[in-house]
């Protein structure tokens with residue numbers, strides 16, 4: 001049995017590949033017969049550890065489905081989806097639940113905080129439910145990085161939208177997940193508060209080594225990421241490094257004229273290496 005750390009109750013981190021998540025030929029369809037929708041059509045994409053990636057594309061292009069399949073929230077129709085070295089398409093429901101709990105963090109547009117709990121209780125709730133104790137040094141580091149030191153005893157209703165989203169970010173970070181999936185994390189925030197949250201996410205990647213994959217429709221939000229993966233018609237059609245709001249916007253305009261069935265220029269994890 002692998003020894004556990006006495007302080008956190010977590011297993012020590014094994015030697016890691018540079019990839020936090022990889023899909024290979026990932027397909028996901030909904031429905032059957034004439035109403036069948038191919039939401040993901042042979043998607044091969046890899047997300048490097050410690051990188052902040054935005055996933056963009058027109059409405060219906062498969063962004064949420066990709067995130068749901070990678071997070072084990074949706075089953076896979078064909079191909080594979082790995083979190084670290086684990087092929088999640090082969091896990092039983094019980095192991096999938098454990099993987100989601102231990103190795104994946106989520107940040108949602110609608111915060112999803114428990115209204116009756118304080119900020120600190122919300123941050124540590126997930127760990128408490130699984131009998132794990134948060135690493136107090138890491139907790140202090142995360143709380144400081146997110147500027148929440150003076151808000152820990154407040155309930156969500158006593159916090160601004162931006163502060164609530166920062167609590168949600170801390171909750172996602174506290175278990176040191178392999179990867180955090182953020183679904184439109186600034187969708188409910190005004191542009192100033194949204195920018196603060198995005199700067200914090202970027203800083204968590206830069207200073208805490210976190211891996212973040214963020215679905216967004218906003219080119220300004222995507223410009224905080226290191227990389228943008230573009231989807232259209234369920235396929236990866238572009239992969240942009242060091243994006244700016246202008247280059248992202250220009251690419252999105254091209255994609256709105258994208259022809260269904262045209263080939264994806266990005267050819268999978270091997271190309272990313």
Ligand SMILES: Nc1ncnc2c1ncn2[C@@H]1O[C@H](COP(=O)(O)OP(=O)(O)OP(=O)(O)O)[C@@H](O)[C@H]1O
Pocket residue numbers: 030031037038039057058059060061062063064065066
């Ligand atoms: N549960 C479902 N049942 C049937 N079709 C679905 C289901 N979920 C998604 N789809 C379809 O799969 C395709 C991709 O949907 P998805 O939600 O992943 O797109 P998206 O890029 O996230 O869109 P948006 O930007 O509008 O949120 C769409 O055609 C959608 O209608």
